[in-house]
Amino acid sequence: MAEVEPGVAAAAAGQALRGRVAVVTGGASGIGFALARGLAQRGARVLLADLAGASAAAETLRAEGLEAAGCTADVASESATAAMAAAAEASFGGLDILVNNAGIYTSLTPRPFEELDLEEWRRVLEVNVLGTFLSCRAVLPAMRRRGGGRIITISSGVAFKGNPYMAHYVASKGAVVSLTRALATELGRHNVLVNSVAPGFTLSDGVLRNPVLVAGVQEPSLRGRVLARDMLPGDLVGAVCFFAGPDAAFITGQTLVVDGGSYFH
Numbered sequence: 001m002a003e004v005e006p007g008v009a010a011a012a013a014g015q016a017l018r019g020r021v022a023v024v025t026g027g028a029s030g031i032g033f034a035l036a037r038g039l040a041q042r043g044a045r046v047l048l049a050d051l052a053g054a055s056a057a058a059e060t061l062r063a064e065g066l067e068a069a070g071c072t073a074d075v076a077s078e079s080a081t082a083a084m085a086a087a088a089e090a091s092f093g094g095l096d097i098l099v100n101n102a103g104i105y106t107s108l109t110p111r112p113f114e115e116l117d118l119e120e121w122r123r124v125l126e127v128n129v130l131g132t133f134l135s136c137r138a139v140l141p142a143m144r145r146r147g148g149g150r151i152i153t154i155s156s157g158v159a160f161k162g163n164p165y166m167a168h169y170v171a172s173k174g175a176v177v178s179l180t181r182a183l184a185t186e187l188g189r190h191n192v193l194v195n196s197v198a199p200g201f202t203l204s205d206g207v208l209r210n211p212v213l214v215a216g217v218q219e220p221s222l223r224g225r226v227l228a229r230d231m232l233p234g235d236l237v238g239a240v241c242f243f244a245g246p247d248a249a250f251i252t253g254q255t256l257v258v259d260g261g262s263y264f265h
Contacts, residue, residue, distance in 0.1 A: 016245045018043030021092040023084060025075050025135055026102030028053035030204030031154070031233040035099055038237035039244060040066035045092040049073040049084045050102070067092075075102045075131030081138035088142065095142035097244045100135050100153040103128040103172075106206030110165035110216050121168040128172035132179060140192070148191030152243045153180045154236075155198045157259045165216075173198075177255055184253030193252040195243045200259025202231045226261025235260075 022039045026032035027048030036057070040046045045067040048054045054070030061068035069091040073084040088095040104127045108120070136151055143149030156173040163170055177196055184194040201221040207213060222228055239258050242248055257265040 015043035020044045020096040021088055021094050022097035023047045023049060023088050024099045024101055025049045028057040030206050031202060031236060032101040033057055034233035034237055035101060035240050037061060038241050040068055042241055047071060047088045047091060075135050076126045078134055081134040085138040085142055094146050095139055096146055097150045098135060098139045099240060100132045102131055105169055106210055108169060109212050112165060113167045116168055124168040124172050129175045132176055136183060143192050144190055150244050151194040152240050153196040155196045155255060157198045157200050157257050157263045160265055161263055181253050188252055195252060196255040197236060197239045198255050198257045199236055200231050200262050202233060204233050224262045231260055
């Protein structure tokens with residue numbers, strides 16, 4: 001069987017999410033943009049939220065015939081996440097799907113635990129964990145008004161493997177996995193399903209702008225995979241859209257590792 005180019009399946013996925021409204025944080029580039037495009041190709045109307053570039057990214061999707069809008073948002077800000085949820089309802093009349101993709105990783109330099117900077121540690125936890133919490137809390141009223149919804153967090157395979165030299169990032173993604181499980185137990189009564197997708201090392205736009213990170217992580221990642229090729233943002237689209245769609249209607253509290261067979265979870 002011929003290998004399918006990452007993301008191509010999304011274009012042929014039909015309209016499984018027609019009528020749904022999705023918010024993708026960190027949606028202006030890299031993994032977030034690939035996920036926003038995949039959701040839109042399946043019929044969703046998508047709000048891309050990011051610190052910068054969200055409106056331009058949404059315009060790119062609209063030029064492809066997809067329904068998208070952009071808004072500026074810092075997920076570590078309570079007021080900004082509230083405004084993000086309001087923007088989704090104002091733009092598209094509701095909110096059904098949240099993809100918590102925004103996070104700090106691509107700007108980090110691997111270093112031993114005792115050399116980690118305190119302020120960097122705080123900022124990683126603030127964005128990756130607090131940002132997920134605030135985004136989830138902001139969208140819940142809108143999801144309840146719609147009778148339910150889907151929350152998909154983007155965690156990481158490092159939460160299970162305990163990779164060295166990134167202790168703050170590993171800790172933050174472990175917290176995201178645990179938060180996913182806790183929210184699933186609380187929100188099921190509202191028909192809000194909460195699941196997580198845990199990527200392996202992905203050659204996103206941001207990662208490629210950090211040569212130190214690529215030099216330290218790319219080759220060991222390739223060596224440890226059953227599918228020995230680079231992972232690209234498009235490789236995550238199917239898993240996220242599955243959790244967002246009708247085929248995952250009785251699944252919650254789960255984490256799906258997408259890493260080419262590096263870690264069996």
